[in-house]
Structures are given as structure tokens and as C-alpha cells.
Amino acid sequence: MRKVDAAVIGFGKGGKALAGALAAAGKMVALVEKSPKRYGGTCINVACIPTKSLVHSAALSAAQGGTFDERAARYAAAIDEKDRVTGLLRGKNYHKLADLPNVEVVDGTASFVNSFPPCTGAASRTAAPVFAAPGELALDTPREENYCYHHKL
Numbered sequence: 464m465r466k467v468d469a470a471v472i473g474f475g476k477g478g479k480a481l482a483g484a485l486a487a488a489g490k491m492v493a494l495v496e497k498s499p500k501r502y503g504g505t506c507i508n509v510a511c512i513p514t515k516s517l518v519h520s521a522a523l524s525a526a527q528g529g530t531f532d533e534r535a536a537r538y539a540a541a542i543d544e545k546d547r548v549t550g551l552l553r554g555k556n557y558h559k560l561a562d563l564p565n566v567e568v569v570d571g572t573a574s575f576v577n578s579f580p581p582c583t584g585a586a587s588r589t590a591a592p593v594f595a596a597p598g599e600l601a602l603d604t605p606r607e608e609n610y611c612y613h614h615k616l
């Protein structure tokens with residue numbers, strides 16, 4: 464069983480800031496994120512950044528005018544630009560934490576199980592404490608096949 468000093472659930476604004484702070488304090492941290500497409504969280508991948516990119520591209524396109532086909536081509540280019548920007552930020556966010564020697568980014572959906580049950584997932588870790596920063600999404604519980612963390616009291 465691999466041991467860490469703390470587990471942080473969610474690689475969003477909250478989770479990455481906390482994981483970085485814990486790592487800077489010398490703690491061994493597991494940062495659990497359920498989707499590689501969400502490294503860095505909601506903001507950079509599907510919310511703040513992509514909306515600004517698309518709104519900016521839409522304003523430029525509206526000012527240019529043109530035929531339907533010309534606008535359609537600019538729409539496709541806007542999607543590409545949005546994907547480029549979010550991909551760049553996702554990679555930077557990932558490496559900023561994953562490249563630290565005392566942070567392990569764990570791909571998986573974390574869930575809490577009741578009290579001190581046996582962990583039956585592909586991997587089991589003991590972590591104290593566990594910090595949950597899953598954004599607007601409620602943590603599923605219980606779910607045996609996923610990572611399970613025991614909160615030592």
C-alpha cells in the first residue's frame with residue numbers, strides 16, 4: 464500500500480492550489496482527478512478560458528462579416544483556437560504539479576467509503592487527511608472499484 468501525507472480530490476482551482484501548497488510544505492500528496500481532460504479543472508477546460516476565447520473570436524468574426532461559408536470557416540478556426548489554448552493550459556497545469564517529486568497525479572474517480580471498510584479497488588492508499596475539491600459535482604459513494612481513501616481520525 465502506497466502512503467501519502469494527504470490526498471486532494473479534484474485538479475481544479477481549489478485542488479491544485481491546495482496540492483501545491485501542501486507540496487511546498489514538504490508533504491507527499493496524491494492529487495486525484497477523474498478525467499485527464501480536466502487537468503486544471505473546469506475553468507481552463509470548459510468554462511472561463513474557452514468561453515472568453517470563443518466570445519473574442521465571435522466578436523472578430525462579426526466585425527469581419529462575409530458569406531455563410533466564410534463565417535463557417537471562421538467558426539471552425541475559433542473552435543481550433545479554443546482547443547489549442549485549453550490544451551496548452553491543461554498541459555502547463557498538469558506539469559506544474561506532476562513534475563514535482565512529492566506530488567503524484569492519480570487518474571481515477573475518488574469516492575469515500577464508510578468508516579474503515581476494506582479497499583477493494585485496483586489501488587488502495589491510506590491518506591490523512593483527505594481534501595475534497597470536486598467543484599460543483601458531488602462525490603459518489605460508495606463505489607468499490609475506484610480508489611478509496613481511509614481518513615485516519
Ligand SMILES: Cc1cc2nc3c(=O)[nH]c(=O)nc-3n(C[C@H](O)[C@H](O)[C@H](O)COP(=O)(O)OP(=O)(O)OC[C@H]3O[C@@H](n4cnc5c(N)ncnc54)[C@H](O)[C@@H]3O)c2cc1C
Pocket residue numbers: 472473474475476477478495496497498501502503504505506509510511512514571572573574596597598599600601602603
Ligand atoms: C461558463 C463559466 C465561465 C466561468 N468564468 C469564470 C471566470 O471568468 N472567472 C472565474 O474566476 N471563474 C469563472 N467560472 C467559475 C470557475 O470555473 C469555478 O469557480 C472554478 O472552476 C471552481 O474551481 P473548483 O476547484 O472548485 O472546481 P473545478 O474547477 O470544477 O474542479 C473540480 C475537479 O474535480 C474533479 N472531480 C470531481 N469529482 C471527482 C472525483 N470524485 N474524483 C476525482 N476528481 C473529481 C473534476 O473533474 C474537476 O476537474 C466560470 C464558470 C463557468 C461555468
